[in-house]
Amino acid sequence: MSLEEYKRGTAFPGIIGRTTDVSKPAWPQPVRAAPGAPNLVFIVLDDTGFGQLGCYGSPISTPHFDALAAGGLLYNNMHTTALCSPSRSCLITGRNHHANAMAGITEIATGYPGYNGNIPFENGFLSEMLLQHGYNTYMVGKWHLVPSEQESAAGPYDRWPLGRGFERFYGFLGGDTSQWYPDLVHDNHQVEPPATPEDGYHLTADLVDKAISFIAGAKQVAPDKPFFLNFCTGATHAPHHVPREWADRYRGRFDGGWDAYREYTFDRQRELGVVPPDARLSRRDPDVPEWAALSADARRLAARMMEVYAGFLTHTDHHIGRLLDFLDQIGELDNTLLMLVSDNGASPEGGVTGTTNELQFFNNAPEPIEDSLRAIDELGGPTTFNHYPWGWTWAGNTPFRRWKRETYRGGVSDPFLVHWPRGITAQGEIRTQYAHLIDVVPTVLDAFGLEPPDTIRGVSQSPLHGVGFAHTFDDSTAATRHHTQYFEMLGHRAIDHDGWRAVCPWPGPSFAEADRPFGTPITADDLGRLDADDWELYHVAEDFAETRDLAAERRDKLNEMIALWYVEAGRYDVLPIDGSGLQRLLAERPQITPAQTRYTLRPDTETLPAAVSPRVLNRPHSVTAEVEIPSGGAEGVLLCQGTNAGGWTFFVADGHLHYAHNYVRRTVHRVASTRTIPEGRHELRFEFEPTGAPDFGNGKGTPGTARLYIDRSPAGEADFPFITPVAFNPGGMTCGANPGSAVVPDYRPPFRFTGTLRTVVVDLSGELTTDAKSEMRMHMARQ
Known part of the structure; x- marks a missing residue:
């Protein structure tokens, strides 16, 4: 006898007697998708310009993206918001970014409805909509849709991916991360990367592996259940991290400079039909220096930075190709509506010269070209946090003017590919209809024959702002339905x-x-x-x-x-x-707890994100660890913040107590105890006392005296001529270990403390001194 089912919310259709022999069971009907329902995959690239994919005329090799265009549709009139979080909010909700309270990134939220950074629950996510229709929903990669002060273990979690309709999540919550040592979250908890760069680890490959495992795991049990995968790479946002062999494929390819790149790409765009035959190349940008005017060393450095970027993009294409191959192998590619887009135009955060370490840019401490050249062979590797110069940004948005953060077409017009063999007859065609990211949700719903829900988890839903463009899939002459967009x-x-x-x-x-x-x-x-x-x-x-x-x-x-x-x-x-910028960064925002001046940290807990970590720069502070040293001694990190790009670490090595401050990877200031730490229980303490004012204009934080104490008895002292002035990025703080890259080369990570570490207390006193302008630049660069 078959099971009897009934829809939830309707009356029980069985029979309930006094005993089961005179009763008849019935079951609430599981939510099931319609037979043959298509899958959905979003591939969201980061900071990738209109003229950077091969199928959009670029000299950069992107064969898998090109194959999507050849087997589907290439749109040349798709628009974004010019910035990361706002664009991503439009893509996932179908509403305009101010209506999503995402006027900018959440780090610059202000107290107005369009600006506060908390996406209203009335603006449901596509993941929440598709859950109601029997879909599995997976979020993999970059999120950046939660206020930064809500990224810690204290939550709240209702705006994390699992709170907004995604059943599984693997990726990072903030705006950027190292590709070699990423800050990772799995579902609702932090995790460490499964391998190291020495083992061949790279974030893009890891994200693809996880996406495949999510899909494969569910298909073992429910092979006919459709899925929605929102796959958001960290690429090609800075840092431009890629194995050297991928960058070396482009040796010498960009020696002609950014003007030559623009002209080549524009000619190819006209040849491919990506731009109209009567299109004209936009003006030469006055902020970009003439290639010929650069010194030979500056040209060599800039060319290598672009080689690294190109390798990064080709490497990304390769690994997304693995995801596409997997979908093909399991017979799902043809029945998957796949949409690939970038969140905004190419990024200018590398500055006019580019940088080997973005932290130098954020801290007003640009390195001399001689220092950059010494690191030229390290570009893209684990010791750098690199970004290319403005000239390549400008060229990457060919044929448009300007770039990310600005509403000229260079900031808001982006690559957009659609591929769906079972749902679209046309292949290899270009579509010119006007579209915006807010149109994607209604397009998906139209294509799948679904209606937007009236309510999601009891919350009445606002109307969608976008209009569908599914009618253009098989009709190149169809009129656009999107007439006005601010x-x-x-x-x-x-x-x-x-x-x-x-x-x-x-x-x-x-x-x-x-x-x-x-x-x-x-x-x-x-x-x-x-x-x-x-x-x-x-x-x-x-x-x-x-x-x-x-x-x-x-x-x-x-x-x-x-x-x-x-x-x-x-x-x-x-x-x-x-x-x-400055005022928005300094704006007071609601906090989970009142401001603290004393933090008690414990080992084996999650890393504190920078936004909620004690702010120790440019102020007197102390770090006190309660430890027990076993027979034979102990070693390891007591507390650290940052990475090899810059940070500080308080640790025990060779029986001595140490503190080291890594100033933007350029120099390390150190103090070590003059005596060893005996066995037994002890209080180990570091104090920093400022002795002058910071010099933000020249990229130097306050000078000060660094002191070490063992059981409150002086054990070491050193004068630091300056410290990091603004911030560390990445800037997480970890108790009892140094995950990721070592803050200083004195030890190999994670260098966990081998004694007993009970607590570490960070005590802040005095007035906090900050350079908000520089912090603003850092936050804007991270989206």
């Missing part, structure tokens, strides 16, 4: 409407042409001047790359576009317009 990012504004585009840059069309620095607040007076004089107008239906400003000759059209921007701004919580 943009705003850090005060930089734009609006698209039926082939016209208006842009109001802030603080200017380029840094060289601005009369004020990036991150300057916009006052009411500024806004009046901007709206009167600074909007630009482009007829992008005929001027693909924004090369002819028609503002002066079509003021009537421009006024119409400006008015429309304000209509959209009012509708989607864009106001108040905020161009500031």
